[in-house]
Every structure is written in C-alpha cells, then in structure tokens.
Amino acid sequence: MVETNTQGLTAKEYKTDVHPVWCPGCGDFGVLTCIYRMLATKQINPDNLVVVAGIGCSGRLSGYVKSYGFHTVHGRVLPVATGVKTANPNLEVLAVGGDGDAYSIGAGHIPHAARRNIDVCYIVMDNEVYGLTKGQGSATAPQEFSTGTTPYGQMDEPLNPVAMAIAYDIGFVARGFSAKPKELTDLIIQGVEHKGFALVEVLSPCTTFHDIYKPISQRVRFIGPEHDPTDRLKAFQLALERETIPLGVIYKRERTAFHERARKIQEDSIQKRGKASVDEILSQFQ
Numbered sequence: 001m002v003e004t005n006t007q008g009l010t011a012k013e014y015k016t017d018v019h020p021v022w023c024p025g026c027g028d029f030g031v032l033t034c035i036y037r038m039l040a041t042k043q044i045n046p047d048n049l050v051v052v053a054g055i056g057c058s059g060r061l062s063g064y065v066k067s068y069g070f071h072t073v074h075g076r077v078l079p080v081a082t083g084v085k086t087a088n089p090n091l092e093v094l095a096v097g098g099d100g101d102a103y104s105i106g107a108g109h110i111p112h113a114a115r116r117n118i119d120v121c122y123i124v125m126d127n128e129v130y131g132l133t134k135g136q137g138s139a140t141a142p143q144e145f146s147t148g149t150t151p152y153g154q155m156d157e158p159l160n161p162v163a164m165a166i167a168y169d170i171g172f173v174a175r176g177f178s179a180k181p182k183e184l185t186d187l188i189i190q191g192v193e194h195k196g197f198a199l200v201e202v203l204s205p206c207t208t209f210h211d212i213y214k215p216i217s218q219r220v221r222f223i224g225p226e227h228d229p230t231d232r233l234k235a236f237q238l239a240l241e242r243e244t245i246p247l248g249v250i251y252k253r254e255r256t257a258f259h260e261r262a263r264k265i266q267e268d269s270i271q272k273r274g275k276a277s278v279d280e281i282l283s284q285f286q
C-alpha cells in the first residue's frame, strides 16, 4: 500500500524551485498542472514518490515535481520504473516521457511492462514530434507532416498508441488532452489508482514545431457512460475511430501486479526450500 500524508499539501506545494524551460503554450505545462493536482488530491507524500522521466522536453518534468526523480536515458523509462517499483513496492512510481521516448526508441519495452503488469502509471506526452531535437517526426507523426528532415512528409505511417496498448493488454488505457485539465487530472488519478500498469496517452501539442491545438480541439470528444471499458472489442473500436478522437478511459482489465507475483514466488520458495543468506547460496557453487 502506497503511503500518503496528512499534511494537507496543496497542488502548488508539489512544485520545485526549478522553473520549467518549456516554450510558451507547450502542452506539457497542462500535464504538469494535472500531475500536481493529482498529487494534492491523493496527498501523496513526496518522500514516497519517484518520477521516472525519459529524454526530451517532456523528460524535464521530473525536475519540476517535489519527489525523488530519475532522468533516465532515452527510451528507458519503463525498465528503470520496473526496477524502482520492484525493489520497493511501497513507493508510488510515476513514469513520464514523450512519444519519441515511449513509442519510437522505447517502444520495445511497452509489451513487456504490459505482460509483467508493473504497478506504474505511465503518462506519455504525445506531440507527434521530437521537440527537444527541434522537430523531427516521431512514431505518431502523420504522413502529411513535413519537417526540416522530411520536407515531403513522413515515409512511415503513424502508430496508433491506444490500439497498440489494447493489443498489448495493458490493464488501464486512457487518452486525455492537455487542454482539458479537469478531465485529464481525473484520468491520471484513475491511472495511479489502478493496481497494475496504466498508460495515460496525452495529446500534448508542441507549439513550436507542430502546433496541432486547433485540429485536435475540433475533433476531441468525451467518451460517454455507455462505454464499458472492460469490453476489449468495443475498446478497439474506440481506438480505431477516425472521425473524432475519443477521450477518457478506453480499456480496463484487473489482474495481479508484478511485485505481488514476485512476492508470492519469494514466499513459496522460502516455504519450499527455507531461507538462506546470499553467502549460503553462493557457497553451493564453490
């Protein structure tokens, strides 16, 4: 059980002294605000919180939250978050990063985090571009998006992260929009409360290299109460929708988390073979 505090911290009190270096209007500001609000709502003790961040503009986020932080190498958020949570399951572990970090270089880690069902909420700030390196197309960039390195548009088709997440059977899959902070805060709260791996895919536009606020705002819609997120086929239908961009909890499945299974295996093996020190185990191989 993750420890909470009773000190009544406000959202503002989760800010650090480091001022965000993001460009004016960057969607990541909205995501950061929602994270502060989630932390205040849940009264998470900063001493008990670890924010693991990828590389990119979005990766700066770990420096802005009063917590332990780990600014990893590019695309390695999930392995680090898995290690932190497994070593100390009492910690609340938030993983954050961009679409380049998550769905390009780091994409290979997602199915395994899903299989293991690590108890980590992963917030991906998807701006369809590599912001930090000045605007190359990422794995979610639409084909018509031309950049300095791809002046005739993207050669590859974009990934659909929500469909991919449902296919990998991630236990909590939601999509939010940085310009809808009330709803996004609620999604992040639900993602953190989910006991297992949660992916909150956030449309978080890059105002400098790929400003898609307007077209996104015109297409988003909130999923109604008629949607049953435990229905995987219906979840796929929402993920594949093209006319609009559905926002909300798209897919849910409860199952045992990785650290719980690891503990069970540990207990079973102690019961079967007894406790031994590392030295005693190593001595068997000498």
Ligand SMILES: Cc1ncc(C[n+]2csc(CCOP(=O)(O)OP(=O)(O)O)c2C)c(N)n1
Pocket: 054, 055, 056, 057, 058, 059, 074, 097, 098, 099, 100, 101, 102, 125, 127, 129, 130, 131, 132, 133, 138, 206
């Ligand atoms: C191994 C490695 N390859 C490439 C880079 C260069 N690099 C830094 S950030 C980045 C992409 C960032 O894009 P994204 O994850 O979408 O984050 P954003 O800046 O858009 O928030 C790349 C390719 C790197 N730092 N490390």
Ligand code: SF4
Pocket: 021, 022, 023, 025, 026, 027, 028, 057, 058, 127, 131, 132, 205, 206, 207, 208, 209
């Ligand atoms: S370059 Fe784009 S993603 Fe990076 S801080 Fe500026 S607006 Fe945000």
